Amino acid sequence: MSQIDKRRIAEALILASPEPISTARLAKLIPRCTPAKARALVDELNAEYLAQGRAFEICEVSGGYQMRSHAEFAPYLQQLQNARPLRLSNAALETLAIVAYRQPLTRAEVENVRGVDAGPVMRSLLERKLIKLAGHREVPGRPMLYATTKRFLEIFGLADLDDLPTLRELEEIALEAADIGDAFAAQDVESLAAELDAGPDAPPGAEISLEDVEVVGKPH
Protein backbone atom coordinates (compact mmCIF):
# COMPACT_ATOMS: atom_id res chain seq x y z
CA MET A 1 0.00 0.00 0.00
CA SER A 2 1.44 3.29 -1.07
CA GLN A 3 2.01 6.27 1.14
CA ILE A 4 -0.66 8.15 -0.80
CA ASP A 5 -3.21 5.42 -0.06
CA LYS A 6 -2.41 5.55 3.62
CA ARG A 7 -2.76 9.28 3.53
CA ARG A 8 -6.24 8.93 2.06
CA ILE A 9 -7.23 6.37 4.71
CA ALA A 10 -6.05 8.74 7.44
CA GLU A 11 -8.03 11.51 5.78
CA ALA A 12 -11.22 9.41 5.69
CA LEU A 13 -10.81 8.35 9.32
CA ILE A 14 -10.23 11.87 10.57
CA LEU A 15 -13.09 13.24 8.46
CA ALA A 16 -15.64 10.73 9.68
CA SER A 17 -14.56 10.21 13.28
CA PRO A 18 -17.24 11.51 15.64
CA GLU A 19 -14.60 12.72 18.06
CA PRO A 20 -10.92 13.69 17.79
CA ILE A 21 -9.03 10.56 16.76
CA SER A 22 -5.66 9.82 18.35
CA THR A 23 -2.43 8.87 16.57
CA ALA A 24 -2.54 5.53 18.38
CA ARG A 25 -5.99 4.86 17.00
CA LEU A 26 -4.98 5.90 13.49
CA ALA A 27 -1.91 3.68 13.70
CA LYS A 28 -4.13 0.73 14.59
CA LEU A 29 -6.62 1.27 11.81
CA ILE A 30 -4.21 2.13 9.00
CA PRO A 31 -2.30 -0.92 7.70
CA ARG A 32 1.39 -1.02 8.69
CA CYS A 33 1.39 2.30 10.48
CA THR A 34 2.85 3.64 13.71
CA PRO A 35 1.76 6.65 15.76
CA ALA A 36 4.79 8.57 14.45
CA LYS A 37 3.88 7.68 10.86
CA ALA A 38 0.27 8.67 11.50
CA ARG A 39 1.48 12.06 12.69
CA ALA A 40 3.55 12.38 9.50
CA LEU A 41 0.49 11.52 7.40
CA VAL A 42 -1.46 14.30 9.10
CA ASP A 43 1.35 16.76 8.39
CA GLU A 44 1.32 15.72 4.74
CA LEU A 45 -2.44 16.15 4.55
CA ASN A 46 -2.26 19.61 6.08
CA ALA A 47 0.49 20.57 3.63
CA GLU A 48 -1.79 19.38 0.81
CA TYR A 49 -4.74 21.42 2.10
CA LEU A 50 -2.58 24.49 2.45
CA ALA A 51 -1.21 24.12 -1.09
CA GLN A 52 -4.72 23.65 -2.47
CA GLY A 53 -6.13 26.53 -0.42
CA ARG A 54 -8.80 24.40 1.21
CA ALA A 55 -11.30 25.83 3.74
CA PHE A 56 -10.23 23.49 6.52
CA GLU A 57 -7.28 21.90 8.20
CA ILE A 58 -6.59 19.05 10.61
CA CYS A 59 -6.18 20.33 14.16
CA GLU A 60 -4.83 18.55 17.20
CA VAL A 61 -7.41 18.86 19.94
CA SER A 62 -8.07 16.98 23.14
CA GLY A 63 -5.55 14.26 22.41
CA GLY A 64 -6.63 13.60 18.82
CA TYR A 65 -7.05 14.97 15.33
CA GLN A 66 -10.11 16.71 13.99
CA MET A 67 -10.91 18.51 10.75
CA ARG A 68 -11.92 22.07 11.42
CA SER A 69 -12.91 24.92 9.16
CA HIS A 70 -10.75 28.03 9.06
CA ALA A 71 -11.96 30.89 11.24
CA GLU A 72 -12.54 33.16 8.23
CA PHE A 73 -15.61 31.11 7.31
CA ALA A 74 -17.25 31.56 10.72
CA PRO A 75 -19.79 34.19 9.51
CA TYR A 76 -21.17 31.71 6.98
CA LEU A 77 -21.07 28.68 9.21
CA GLN A 78 -22.70 30.43 12.16
CA GLN A 79 -25.83 30.87 10.03
CA LEU A 80 -25.91 27.13 9.54
CA GLN A 81 -26.06 26.18 13.19
CA ASN A 82 -29.13 26.23 15.37
CA ALA A 83 -27.46 26.69 18.72
CA ARG A 84 -26.04 30.08 19.53
CA PRO A 85 -22.29 30.00 20.02
CA LEU A 86 -21.12 29.43 23.55
CA ARG A 87 -20.91 32.77 25.30
CA LEU A 88 -18.50 33.11 28.17
CA SER A 89 -18.35 36.12 30.46
CA ASN A 90 -15.07 37.47 31.79
CA ALA A 91 -15.93 35.88 35.12
CA ALA A 92 -16.42 32.52 33.40
CA LEU A 93 -13.14 32.82 31.49
CA GLU A 94 -11.19 33.82 34.59
CA THR A 95 -12.67 30.93 36.56
CA LEU A 96 -11.94 28.49 33.74
CA ALA A 97 -8.36 29.72 33.53
CA ILE A 98 -7.84 29.25 37.26
CA VAL A 99 -9.35 25.75 37.21
CA ALA A 100 -7.33 24.82 34.11
CA TYR A 101 -3.97 25.76 35.63
CA ARG A 102 -4.57 24.72 39.22
CA GLN A 103 -6.68 21.59 38.84
CA PRO A 104 -7.85 19.73 40.70
CA LEU A 105 -8.85 22.46 43.12
CA THR A 106 -11.69 23.48 45.41
CA ARG A 107 -14.17 26.27 44.96
CA ALA A 108 -12.59 28.12 47.90
CA GLU A 109 -9.25 28.11 46.09
CA VAL A 110 -10.85 29.68 43.02
CA GLU A 111 -12.44 32.30 45.25
CA ASN A 112 -9.07 32.99 46.85
CA VAL A 113 -7.64 34.04 43.52
CA ARG A 114 -10.62 35.96 42.18
CA GLY A 115 -11.66 37.53 45.47
CA VAL A 116 -15.37 36.95 44.80
CA ASP A 117 -17.95 34.22 45.26
CA ALA A 118 -17.41 31.60 42.56
CA GLY A 119 -20.55 29.52 43.15
CA PRO A 120 -22.83 30.71 40.34
CA VAL A 121 -20.05 30.83 37.76
CA MET A 122 -18.80 27.37 38.60
CA ARG A 123 -22.31 25.98 38.52
CA SER A 124 -22.80 27.37 35.04
CA LEU A 125 -19.44 25.96 33.90
CA LEU A 126 -20.45 22.58 35.31
CA GLU A 127 -23.77 22.74 33.47
CA ARG A 128 -21.99 23.58 30.25
CA LYS A 129 -19.63 20.68 30.89
CA LEU A 130 -16.51 22.80 30.74
CA ILE A 131 -15.54 21.73 34.24
CA LYS A 132 -16.38 18.60 36.19
CA LEU A 133 -16.26 17.25 39.69
CA ALA A 134 -13.03 15.46 40.36
CA GLY A 135 -13.40 13.82 43.74
CA HIS A 136 -12.80 15.30 47.15
CA ARG A 137 -9.78 16.73 48.87
CA GLU A 138 -9.07 14.51 51.82
CA VAL A 139 -9.14 17.24 54.43
CA PRO A 140 -11.78 18.00 57.04
CA GLY A 141 -15.04 18.78 55.30
CA ARG A 142 -13.89 16.85 52.22
CA PRO A 143 -14.45 19.76 49.83
CA MET A 144 -15.27 18.91 46.21
CA LEU A 145 -12.48 19.19 43.70
CA TYR A 146 -12.98 20.57 40.22
CA ALA A 147 -11.12 19.95 36.97
CA THR A 148 -11.56 20.87 33.33
CA THR A 149 -13.21 18.46 30.88
CA LYS A 150 -12.27 17.09 27.46
CA ARG A 151 -14.93 19.37 26.10
CA PHE A 152 -12.99 22.33 27.47
CA LEU A 153 -9.99 21.26 25.38
CA GLU A 154 -12.18 20.78 22.32
CA ILE A 155 -13.96 24.12 22.63
CA PHE A 156 -10.71 26.03 23.01
CA GLY A 157 -8.81 23.95 20.46
CA LEU A 158 -6.17 22.75 22.91
CA ALA A 159 -4.24 19.53 22.24
CA ASP A 160 -3.90 18.91 25.98
CA LEU A 161 -3.44 20.86 29.22
CA ASP A 162 0.23 21.51 28.41
CA ASP A 163 -1.03 23.37 25.38
CA LEU A 164 -2.49 26.15 27.58
CA PRO A 165 -0.91 29.56 27.17
CA THR A 166 2.05 29.94 29.47
CA LEU A 167 1.21 31.50 32.78
CA ARG A 168 3.54 34.47 33.15
CA GLU A 169 5.95 34.40 36.02
CA LEU A 170 4.94 36.70 38.85
CA GLU A 171 8.42 38.24 38.68
CA GLU A 172 7.81 39.22 35.11
CA ILE A 173 4.53 40.96 35.85
CA ALA A 174 6.04 42.71 38.86
CA LEU A 175 9.10 43.86 36.93
CA GLU A 176 6.97 45.15 34.12
CA ALA A 177 4.90 47.10 36.59
CA ALA A 178 7.74 48.32 38.74
CA ASP A 179 10.98 50.04 37.88
CA ILE A 180 13.81 47.68 38.58
CA GLY A 181 15.25 48.24 42.02
CA ASP A 182 12.00 49.56 43.37
CA ALA A 183 10.68 49.19 46.89
CA PHE A 184 9.42 45.75 46.14
CA ALA A 185 12.63 43.88 45.53
CA ALA A 186 12.63 41.08 43.00
CA GLN A 187 13.61 38.61 45.66
CA ASP A 188 10.47 39.38 47.61
CA VAL A 189 8.46 38.54 44.54
CA GLU A 190 10.40 35.33 44.17
CA SER A 191 9.60 34.16 47.65
CA LEU A 192 5.99 35.15 47.14
CA ALA A 193 5.91 33.28 43.88
CA ALA A 194 7.25 30.18 45.57
CA GLU A 195 4.63 30.52 48.26
CA LEU A 196 1.84 30.94 45.74
CA ASP A 197 3.01 28.09 43.55
CA ALA A 198 2.83 25.83 46.57
CA GLY A 199 -0.90 26.46 46.39
CA PRO A 200 -3.19 27.78 49.05
CA ASP A 201 -3.99 25.68 52.09
CA ALA A 202 -3.00 22.45 50.41
CA PRO A 203 -1.42 20.13 52.94
CA PRO A 204 1.28 18.02 51.30
CA GLY A 205 0.01 14.72 50.04
CA ALA A 206 -3.59 15.85 49.97
CA GLU A 207 -3.42 16.47 46.25
CA ILE A 208 -5.01 13.77 44.15
CA SER A 209 -3.19 13.34 40.88
CA LEU A 210 -5.21 14.15 37.82
CA GLU A 211 -4.75 10.73 36.29
CA ASP A 212 -6.66 8.87 38.92
CA VAL A 213 -9.51 11.22 39.52
CA GLU A 214 -12.77 11.20 37.73
CA VAL A 215 -16.20 12.12 38.86
CA VAL A 216 -17.30 10.21 41.89
CA GLY A 217 -19.95 12.54 43.21
CA LYS A 218 -23.11 13.97 41.84
CA PRO A 219 -23.35 17.56 40.68
CA HIS A 220 -25.25 19.48 43.25
Place this chain on the structure above:
Amino acid sequence: MTASVPESDPVALATESLVTYSVRLPVFEGPLDLLLHLIRINEVEITDIPIARIGEQYLEYLRLMGELDLEVVGEYLVMASTLAWIKSRMLLPAERVGEDGEEVDPRAELIARLLEYQRFKEVAAELGERKRLGRDVFAAHAAGLEAPAESEREIDVELFDLVEAYRRALAASRESDARPHEIEAEEITVRERMLEIMTVLEPRASIDFDVLLREEPHRPYTRLLVVVTFLAILELTRLAAIRIYQGLDDRGVPDGPIHLRRAIDPGDTAWIDQIPESM
Protein backbone atom coordinates in the same frame (compact mmCIF):
# COMPACT_ATOMS: atom_id res chain seq x y z
CA MET B 1 -23.34 44.14 37.67
CA THR B 2 -25.74 46.43 35.87
CA ALA B 3 -28.84 48.04 37.25
CA SER B 4 -31.59 46.16 35.53
CA VAL B 5 -34.72 48.19 35.00
CA PRO B 6 -38.07 46.77 34.00
CA GLU B 7 -39.11 48.47 30.78
CA SER B 8 -42.63 49.07 31.98
CA ASP B 9 -41.56 51.37 34.81
CA PRO B 10 -41.35 54.95 33.46
CA VAL B 11 -39.91 56.36 36.71
CA ALA B 12 -37.15 53.82 36.79
CA LEU B 13 -36.46 54.44 33.11
CA ALA B 14 -36.16 58.18 33.71
CA THR B 15 -33.91 57.59 36.69
CA GLU B 16 -31.72 55.34 34.64
CA SER B 17 -31.30 57.89 31.87
CA LEU B 18 -30.31 60.47 34.53
CA VAL B 19 -27.86 58.06 35.98
CA THR B 20 -26.25 57.24 32.65
CA TYR B 21 -25.98 60.96 32.09
CA SER B 22 -24.17 61.76 35.32
CA VAL B 23 -21.77 58.87 35.76
CA ARG B 24 -20.40 56.08 33.74
CA LEU B 25 -19.59 53.18 35.92
CA PRO B 26 -17.49 50.41 34.50
CA VAL B 27 -18.36 46.93 35.61
CA PHE B 28 -15.79 45.07 37.65
CA GLU B 29 -15.36 41.40 38.35
CA GLY B 30 -14.70 42.03 42.02
CA PRO B 31 -12.60 44.04 44.46
CA LEU B 32 -9.29 42.86 42.98
CA ASP B 33 -10.43 43.83 39.51
CA LEU B 34 -11.50 47.26 40.75
CA LEU B 35 -8.14 47.75 42.48
CA LEU B 36 -6.24 46.79 39.34
CA HIS B 37 -8.33 49.32 37.42
CA LEU B 38 -7.57 52.08 39.94
CA ILE B 39 -3.89 51.19 39.84
CA ARG B 40 -3.95 51.44 36.05
CA ILE B 41 -5.78 54.76 35.79
CA ASN B 42 -3.58 56.27 38.49
CA GLU B 43 -0.54 55.04 36.57
CA VAL B 44 1.02 53.65 39.72
CA GLU B 45 2.82 50.36 40.16
CA ILE B 46 1.16 47.27 41.56
CA THR B 47 4.23 46.68 43.65
CA ASP B 48 4.17 50.14 45.21
CA ILE B 49 0.54 51.07 45.70
CA PRO B 50 -0.14 54.47 47.27
CA ILE B 51 -2.62 52.97 49.70
CA ALA B 52 -4.13 56.25 50.94
CA ARG B 53 -4.97 57.54 47.45
CA ILE B 54 -6.13 54.22 46.02
CA GLY B 55 -8.08 53.44 49.18
CA GLU B 56 -9.93 56.73 48.95
CA GLN B 57 -10.88 56.16 45.33
CA TYR B 58 -11.93 52.64 46.17
CA LEU B 59 -14.36 53.92 48.80
CA GLU B 60 -15.58 56.56 46.37
CA TYR B 61 -16.45 53.80 43.95
CA LEU B 62 -18.34 51.89 46.64
CA ARG B 63 -20.30 55.07 47.42
CA LEU B 64 -21.22 55.38 43.75
CA MET B 65 -22.35 51.80 43.71
CA GLY B 66 -24.56 52.58 46.69
CA GLU B 67 -26.03 55.64 45.00
CA LEU B 68 -26.84 53.59 41.95
CA ASP B 69 -28.56 51.04 44.14
CA LEU B 70 -26.09 48.43 43.01
CA GLU B 71 -25.63 45.82 45.60
CA VAL B 72 -22.30 46.35 47.27
CA VAL B 73 -21.44 42.76 47.94
CA GLY B 74 -19.57 41.63 50.99
CA GLU B 75 -16.30 41.02 49.18
CA TYR B 76 -15.99 44.73 48.35
CA LEU B 77 -16.49 45.66 51.99
CA VAL B 78 -13.92 43.13 53.17
CA MET B 79 -11.40 44.67 50.78
CA ALA B 80 -12.28 48.17 52.04
CA SER B 81 -11.44 47.11 55.57
CA THR B 82 -8.23 45.42 54.38
CA LEU B 83 -7.18 48.69 52.73
CA ALA B 84 -7.99 50.62 55.90
CA TRP B 85 -5.95 48.16 57.93
CA ILE B 86 -2.96 48.41 55.60
CA LYS B 87 -3.18 52.20 55.67
CA SER B 88 -3.04 52.22 59.47
CA ARG B 89 -0.15 49.74 59.49
CA MET B 90 1.78 51.96 57.11
CA LEU B 91 1.53 54.80 59.61
CA LEU B 92 2.82 52.75 62.52
CA PRO B 93 6.36 51.59 63.08
CA ALA B 94 6.92 48.11 61.64
CA GLU B 95 5.69 45.37 63.86
CA ARG B 96 5.96 42.37 61.67
CA VAL B 97 9.51 41.44 60.88
CA GLY B 98 10.46 38.81 58.35
CA GLU B 99 12.88 35.95 58.87
CA ASP B 100 15.78 38.00 57.59
CA GLY B 101 15.06 40.70 60.17
CA GLU B 102 13.76 43.13 57.58
CA GLU B 103 10.48 44.93 57.87
CA VAL B 104 7.54 43.26 56.21
CA ASP B 105 5.65 45.61 53.91
CA PRO B 106 2.04 45.55 55.16
CA ARG B 107 1.03 45.69 51.50
CA ALA B 108 2.94 42.52 50.57
CA GLU B 109 0.02 40.13 50.82
CA LEU B 110 -2.31 42.38 48.86
CA ILE B 111 0.37 42.89 46.20
CA ALA B 112 0.83 39.14 45.89
CA ARG B 113 -2.90 38.65 45.42
CA LEU B 114 -3.09 41.41 42.84
CA LEU B 115 -0.19 39.96 40.86
CA GLU B 116 -1.72 36.51 41.04
CA TYR B 117 -5.11 37.79 39.90
CA GLN B 118 -3.50 39.86 37.15
CA ARG B 119 -1.77 36.82 35.69
CA PHE B 120 -5.01 34.83 35.54
CA LYS B 121 -6.80 37.80 34.00
CA GLU B 122 -4.17 37.75 31.29
CA VAL B 123 -4.53 34.07 30.43
CA ALA B 124 -8.32 34.37 30.67
CA ALA B 125 -8.12 37.09 28.02
CA GLU B 126 -5.91 34.82 25.91
CA LEU B 127 -8.38 31.97 26.29
CA GLY B 128 -11.18 34.31 25.30
CA GLU B 129 -9.35 35.26 22.11
CA ARG B 130 -8.64 31.70 21.07
CA LYS B 131 -10.54 30.40 18.10
CA ARG B 132 -13.51 28.75 19.70
CA LEU B 133 -15.28 25.66 18.44
CA GLY B 134 -18.83 26.50 17.41
CA ARG B 135 -18.08 30.21 17.14
CA ASP B 136 -14.96 30.61 15.02
CA VAL B 137 -14.18 27.14 13.82
CA PHE B 138 -16.43 24.19 13.08
CA ALA B 139 -15.56 20.53 13.17
CA ALA B 140 -16.23 17.90 10.57
CA HIS B 141 -17.70 14.69 11.87
CA ALA B 142 -19.96 12.03 10.51
CA ALA B 143 -23.39 11.77 12.04
CA GLY B 144 -24.41 8.22 12.78
CA LEU B 145 -20.95 6.94 13.58
CA GLU B 146 -20.46 6.28 17.23
CA ALA B 147 -16.89 5.66 18.16
CA PRO B 148 -16.29 2.92 20.65
CA ALA B 149 -13.49 3.74 23.04
CA GLU B 150 -9.88 3.13 22.05
CA SER B 151 -8.97 -0.49 21.32
CA GLU B 152 -12.53 -1.63 21.83
CA ARG B 153 -15.16 -3.07 19.61
CA GLU B 154 -18.68 -3.94 20.49
CA ILE B 155 -19.22 -7.58 21.19
CA ASP B 156 -21.86 -9.48 23.03
CA VAL B 157 -20.36 -10.03 26.40
CA GLU B 158 -21.06 -13.60 27.33
CA LEU B 159 -22.94 -14.00 30.54
CA PHE B 160 -20.02 -16.12 31.64
CA ASP B 161 -17.61 -13.19 31.30
CA LEU B 162 -19.85 -11.00 33.39
CA VAL B 163 -20.19 -13.64 36.04
CA GLU B 164 -16.42 -14.08 36.02
CA ALA B 165 -15.93 -10.33 36.57
CA TYR B 166 -18.54 -10.51 39.30
CA ARG B 167 -16.73 -13.41 40.94
CA ARG B 168 -13.42 -11.51 40.88
CA ALA B 169 -15.04 -8.45 42.41
CA LEU B 170 -16.66 -10.56 45.09
CA ALA B 171 -13.36 -12.21 45.94
CA ALA B 172 -11.75 -8.79 46.28
CA SER B 173 -14.60 -7.61 48.48
CA ARG B 174 -14.08 -10.60 50.74
CA GLU B 175 -10.48 -9.54 51.32
CA SER B 176 -11.71 -6.06 52.01
CA ASP B 177 -14.43 -7.31 54.35
CA ALA B 178 -11.76 -9.10 56.33
CA ARG B 179 -10.00 -5.86 57.11
CA PRO B 180 -10.92 -5.07 60.70
CA HIS B 181 -11.11 -1.28 60.50
CA GLU B 182 -13.98 -1.21 58.04
CA ILE B 183 -17.06 -1.71 60.09
CA GLU B 184 -19.70 0.59 58.67
CA ALA B 185 -21.83 -1.11 56.10
CA GLU B 186 -23.65 1.42 53.98
CA GLU B 187 -27.18 0.65 52.95
CA ILE B 188 -27.63 1.20 49.28
CA THR B 189 -30.46 0.25 46.96
CA VAL B 190 -30.17 -0.96 43.40
CA ARG B 191 -32.03 2.13 42.27
CA GLU B 192 -29.58 4.44 44.02
CA ARG B 193 -26.67 2.53 42.59
CA MET B 194 -28.13 2.79 39.08
CA LEU B 195 -28.34 6.56 39.44
CA GLU B 196 -24.77 6.64 40.75
CA ILE B 197 -23.45 4.62 37.85
CA MET B 198 -25.16 6.91 35.34
CA THR B 199 -23.70 9.93 37.15
CA VAL B 200 -20.24 8.44 36.82
CA LEU B 201 -20.95 7.87 33.13
CA GLU B 202 -22.27 11.39 32.64
CA PRO B 203 -18.99 13.12 31.80
CA ARG B 204 -17.42 10.17 30.02
CA ALA B 205 -18.64 7.55 27.64
CA SER B 206 -17.34 4.43 29.31
CA ILE B 207 -15.80 2.93 32.41
CA ASP B 208 -14.23 -0.38 33.41
CA PHE B 209 -16.41 -2.65 35.47
CA ASP B 210 -13.54 -3.11 37.91
CA VAL B 211 -12.78 0.60 38.05
CA LEU B 212 -16.40 1.38 38.81
CA LEU B 213 -16.08 -0.52 42.05
CA ARG B 214 -12.78 1.08 42.93
CA GLU B 215 -13.95 4.58 42.03
CA GLU B 216 -15.00 5.43 45.53
CA PRO B 217 -12.17 4.82 47.93
CA HIS B 218 -14.16 6.40 50.76
CA ARG B 219 -16.80 3.68 50.54
CA PRO B 220 -16.08 0.26 52.00
CA TYR B 221 -15.68 -2.22 49.18
CA THR B 222 -18.19 -4.67 50.54
CA ARG B 223 -19.92 -7.74 49.24
CA LEU B 224 -23.20 -5.85 49.43
CA LEU B 225 -21.83 -3.09 47.23
CA VAL B 226 -20.59 -5.60 44.65
CA VAL B 227 -23.91 -7.41 44.54
CA VAL B 228 -25.90 -4.19 44.28
CA THR B 229 -23.55 -2.87 41.60
CA PHE B 230 -23.90 -6.03 39.57
CA LEU B 231 -27.69 -5.94 39.75
CA ALA B 232 -27.70 -2.24 38.88
CA ILE B 233 -25.57 -2.92 35.78
CA LEU B 234 -27.84 -5.71 34.61
CA GLU B 235 -30.91 -3.53 35.12
CA LEU B 236 -29.33 -0.58 33.28
CA THR B 237 -28.48 -2.90 30.40
CA ARG B 238 -32.04 -4.15 30.28
CA LEU B 239 -33.30 -0.55 30.12
CA ALA B 240 -30.76 0.07 27.32
CA ALA B 241 -29.21 2.94 29.25
CA ILE B 242 -25.80 1.30 29.02
CA ARG B 243 -24.12 -1.30 26.86
CA ILE B 244 -21.51 -3.76 27.96
CA TYR B 245 -18.32 -4.09 25.97
CA GLN B 246 -15.16 -6.06 26.10
CA GLY B 247 -11.97 -5.52 24.13
CA LEU B 248 -10.79 -8.02 21.53
CA ASP B 249 -7.25 -9.28 21.26
CA ASP B 250 -5.41 -9.54 17.91
CA ARG B 251 -7.20 -12.75 16.97
CA GLY B 252 -10.56 -11.26 17.73
CA VAL B 253 -10.99 -13.12 20.99
CA PRO B 254 -12.65 -11.19 23.81
CA ASP B 255 -9.99 -10.19 26.24
CA GLY B 256 -9.30 -7.69 28.98
CA PRO B 257 -11.57 -5.75 31.27
CA ILE B 258 -15.29 -5.41 30.71
CA HIS B 259 -16.43 -1.89 29.96
CA LEU B 260 -19.74 -0.20 30.56
CA ARG B 261 -20.65 2.31 27.91
CA ARG B 262 -23.34 4.93 28.15
CA ALA B 263 -25.90 4.21 25.40
CA ILE B 264 -28.01 7.34 25.82
CA ASP B 265 -27.30 11.07 25.68
CA PRO B 266 -25.89 12.52 28.92
CA GLY B 267 -29.01 14.55 29.77
CA ASP B 268 -31.47 11.78 28.90
CA THR B 269 -33.31 10.66 32.03
CA ALA B 270 -36.23 8.79 30.46
CA TRP B 271 -34.82 5.48 31.69
CA ILE B 272 -35.29 6.53 35.32
CA ASP B 273 -39.07 6.31 34.93
CA GLN B 274 -38.75 2.74 33.81
CA ILE B 275 -37.00 1.46 36.90
CA PRO B 276 -39.37 -0.98 38.58
CA GLU B 277 -40.76 0.29 41.86
CA SER B 278 -39.36 -2.72 43.65
CA MET B 279 -35.74 -1.68 42.99
